[in-house]
Amino acid sequence: MTAEIFGSPQGAYGAYGAYGAYGAYGAYGPNGAYGAYGAYGSFGLPESPVAAEAFVTTRDGIVGAPLDNIPSARPGVPNDVQNLQRLSREVRAAIFAFELNSKVELTVDVKETATATLWRREEENKHRGRHKYRELVEMTAPGMGVFEKQLSFLTGYADIRQDRGAEILSQIAAPVPFYQTISFIDPARTPYTLEVLATALRFANHCEQQMKYALAVKRPIELSPQVQPMIATPTHGSLPSGHATEAFVMARIIWKLMLHSGTPQYKSHGHWGEMLMRLASRIAINRTVAGVHFPVDSSAGAVLGLTLADFIFEQCTGKGWTSAKFKGQNYSPSSDFDWHQLYVAKDDKQHRKTEGPDGVWAKAKEHEANGHKAPALAWLWDKAQAEWVDFDPCETA
């Protein structure tokens, strides 16, 4: 992965690390400025006073007398995906982010613990302000007792830090390279897939940070002085785990691209999907090993991530979507994180109901497609999807 795309922990997807340069859009270029000022020009001479002076003197030297017979240009094509091709990736990122971010809202209800509901906007008609909202993810934080009891998991997991140190440190930033060990992703081979993933991660972060803020769940370090995490504890809330959310978003998005590519080895048996989810789970669990998350945070994060991935897929393709509930009040403190309770990779389906010793703690419901898709996202998805379609040996060029 190039630094340009996935950067350092402070980089564009730094939300992963929670050190958070993400929100500021700041880290795209060396000058830190997003958009027009950026160093994206291919000349390699951005905003240099020397270059500007040179452009001025060059013009002075060659501009000539004003022309009066320049042929008319066509006007631009408004609101058309054709334009996307000619935009820089960074500009496109803003377009995609807007398309997704504007589709969701969040409300919070505080009773015994907080319940945050992420709503999705339904495309009822084209007039602003006349939208209907439906529940996408409802998440209720468990009570403090669950977290206090789950501290024992952190004690157990801490003993395997010696084994997981390298993974944990490598996964502070977006662990895309780990996914590259399972799926053939490369900037040269699959540039649009990388854009899809970047878009999905940005959106996941947009939602998960709001969810964490709403639920305000304390980190392990605040519940015991003996956790002693092996990395800095991020300042945002513990549940849902952002790493779990983003890891499962990424795993499921990649899996959907593979699954819908028609490529035989991806389509049957679900091997790639299973491996991608095992990886996502490992990344999530590593945060418990590190001492910055409870297992229940990963369970909530996986519910959120799997659901958001399906939502993004719907926005890109107009196919069906899934809504989900995480009922923290029913989560048993003795339950470790186990993604198999939530999702079947082979079928790409979330379980309708997940029950533990203290009751049903997760629910999911599939919804029919309503036919709408976000045009810019659909453009991007199609390009990414094409990157996964295998060539037919019988149809040589």
Place this chain on the structure above:
Amino acid sequence: MVFKWSGSTTGDRVPIDAITYTRLLSDSLAFLDADWWSAMIELKDTTIADFETKVLEEFPEGLLVPAAYDNADRSASKDRQFVSIFARIPVLDALNHKGNAFGVINVHLGLATPETWLNHEAQPAELKPIDLSSKSVVMGMIDDGIGVAHELFRASRDTTRVEFCAVLPTQPDKTRNDVTQGRSLNKEEIEKYIEDFTWSDLLDEDLFYSRSGQIDLAAGKFSPISLRRSHGTHIMGISAGFDPEAEEDARPIICSVLPPRVVADTSGISLLPALCLALQLLSKQASRYRHGGERVPFVLNFSYGNFSGPHDGTSEVSRLLEYFLAQDPEQKRWMTLPAGNGNLARCHGQLQFSDAGCDEIVLDLRVLPDDNTSSHVELWMPYADDTPPPDFVSVTVTPPFGPESAVVDAREGQKQTLHDDNGRVIATLLYTFEPAPTARGLITLAIEPTASLRPNQALAPSGRWKISVQPKDIAPEQKIEVWVRRDETLPGYRPGGRQSFFDNGCYERFGPFGAPLPVDPSGDTCPVRRAGTLSGFADGPSPMVVAAYTEKTRQLSYYSAAGPLTHTPMTPPPPRNGPDASAEGDRSLVRWGVLSAGSRSGSYVRMNGTSVAAPRVARKASDAIADWSSSARDWLACAVKENPFDLSPDANATRTGHGGIKIHLDWKRRAPK
């Protein structure tokens, strides 16, 4: 801090086992909030049932005899037998005294065992015979953290070659009531777990091990199987691993997972009760396997070792292993053990007062700071079958800043205790006598931890402890053999012991080119020796004991421990002179260790030590056991000749026995039929 010695005798209640005695008195034990302790006892002329009845009469609800002993075992009358029990502290205190009324002649304290790990309702299970294919050999394994789901132990993606697995360190399955401690899994149960936790042909092994009892992170409990590299998995891969494609059906596996907290206490003493229980469980299982009505042979590998013990073939562990090997006369049983890795550990001293005028030999014991476990030094007297035995030597001990203790003679009841300012015991020097067949006096120095996070823990000073030994009634050819018990805590394990060692200035550690010296220099008079470091478990007559060599350099690996065993002239000779043979323990000095199974399917990792050499021999032995008419050790001597690995000529027989053996490990090849 001012320390003060006080002299006293043990009085009429003479303790049997010095370490059990000092542990029961130790402050550290008082801090453990435990209902039950595991222990191994040796009964003389008493049935288990009689013992149980007598103890329960005096201590109602103070004893639990595991269900692994069935009614026949309980009523069998034997001269001597080892039994693993769970008991409360007052019971253990009562048992650990000479002349107790319960028929107990040996006691070894194990470890605190939570009530939740025990099932009081467990009853002996009925074990029906199991038919196997011809040429079958049952492969046994006792270790910590055994990754039974690794593909090397599977017959196919859905089926396992593991017939039985006892998981001691877990909560019992109270719906079954078949085992007192932990759980036992049979083939069908393992396969059911495999089926239940497989999605898209991939087994979720984290789930497999947490549901089948080996991993319980919610309990804050460490399991080596959570790590990439686990001792038991790796070693079982060498002894009994086959690629599923090989479709090997004649090497079924039975195994037992020891509690990791036992493993964490590498002083070894606490290992015995769990080992004793594991052997009983496996012995019962092994006897079930038949072909054509005949019992199928059984090869057990146990890759553990320890520094302590009399090292003369009579240690409790070696007698326990002998007892196990002979337990079913109808079944041929062989066993492999590692020689031990303590060659350079500086944990063995040999004191001989052959020079006239030599009136004292001093051993400098380096006790490290931040040592969270007790340190123990054993001074074994020469063999003596007369009563009372001669008063061979007297011993004094001086802690780092004094004062020197009064003498402790080799006389029953002799004891010196070191106290701190607050009167708490921080060290004990104590004489006990280990009866026949050992027939040796033993002076034990027990030193409390030098560091602790607990408040009010009595702490011993770290630094140089001087152990002075003065000759008394000892002949010039007789020797006092001294061992520091192993208490190093392996990385990742609790409780943080650091190994004490002898730091005498005369010990030459390195040769002229800076490499470690693997053998004692000739003419060396230093009392600290590499010779005689052979594992204290490996001194028995029947097991095949295996040393480790480094393949590339054709030398014995530096750590590979050495014989000879302890021998007092004019007394019965020990049953061996060192290991029987050496096998590959390292590929080269750089590529240390050998490859075998990692903790999860599809992974292969390196591990070294005599621990990995022993199972190589076990694998080879399983091909020969059925047709070999003589002993296992005879077979190994012969196998070395047939498959020699040429070691450099200076390889000493006390380190390599009959020599190096080359054993090719090919998981894809079926065992010869």
